[in-house]
């Protein structure tokens with residue numbers, strides 16, 4: 001009988017964009033634990049190098065930090081040259097760079113008869129530059145690295161890509177229209193890519209994490225002055241049947257599953273990792 005394991009992943013080379021972030025570094029650690037050589041690609045050299053060093057120390061598996069901007073194709077091409085010369089061909093890509101910004105966030109959840117004349121922080125006064133920045137980071141920031149790094153996979157007719165979606169893709173959360181629209185586009189693009197690459201044996205899937213406390217959402221979920229949950233944070237916990245935020249390590253198993261040959265007939269799916277948030281109607 002064939003034993004099921006993640007051994008097919010050993011010595012594969014995986015690029016993780018936004019790898020210096022909370023979720024990217026935890027996913028990197030999970031992959032390194034089964035012998036995947038990770039490339040921590042981030043906008044900031046320091047966080048890329050620090051994360052790569054942490055992964056290598058914890059796991060004993062090679063990890064390198066590379067700086068690049070997921071919105072700048074030239075910088076991604078330069079990064080690819082460095083990766084190819086240091087580690088060889090790229091087998092796996094995780095499009096992890098993404099996030100929201102206060103500039104693309106409305107002050108109120110609803111327009112009401114009482115606040116309808118407020119302009120500051122309203123939908124009507126959203127900073128269009130901020131909106132574009134969030135949309136591009138999440139959508140083009142997935143498109144461009146895929147254009148650059150999937151080339152090695154196409155050449156060898158083998159590979160796997162994982163995008164990072166969000167609960168917002170299914171039902172938009174209040175206040176964050178740019179992020180919600182962009183993550184919704186990730187689900188659609190995941191399906192498009194899965195079809196486009198299917199004949200050259202490259203699978204494309206996504207994970208949709210529920211709520212994890214990280215740098216990009218802390219300002220919405222935790223009150224800075226008291227360190228207590230905000231009303232929004234409380235609402236999220238009340239609407240998560242498991243009653244808690246996720247821990248970044250909770251994503252590792254699902255990522256290994258989607259990237260390994262264990263799921264070799266799975267492509268074009270988005271897997272929710274959310275403590276039941278998406279399944280719950282609130283009643």
Ligand code: NAD
Pocket residue numbers: 017018019020021022023024041042043044047068069070071095096097098099100137141164165166167208209210211212213214215216217
């Ligand atoms: P994070 O802010 O901790 O990490 C994001 C990383 O991306 C940072 O290291 C940042 O430097 C890097 N980055 C930003 N812009 C970049 C660019 N232009 N080029 C290269 N790197 C860039 O955020 P996180 O919570 O770890 O988020 C990772 C992914 O998970 C994002 O796509 C996010 O939207 C998604 N996500 C997060 C949650 C959550 O609850 N935290 C939920 C669902 C989805």
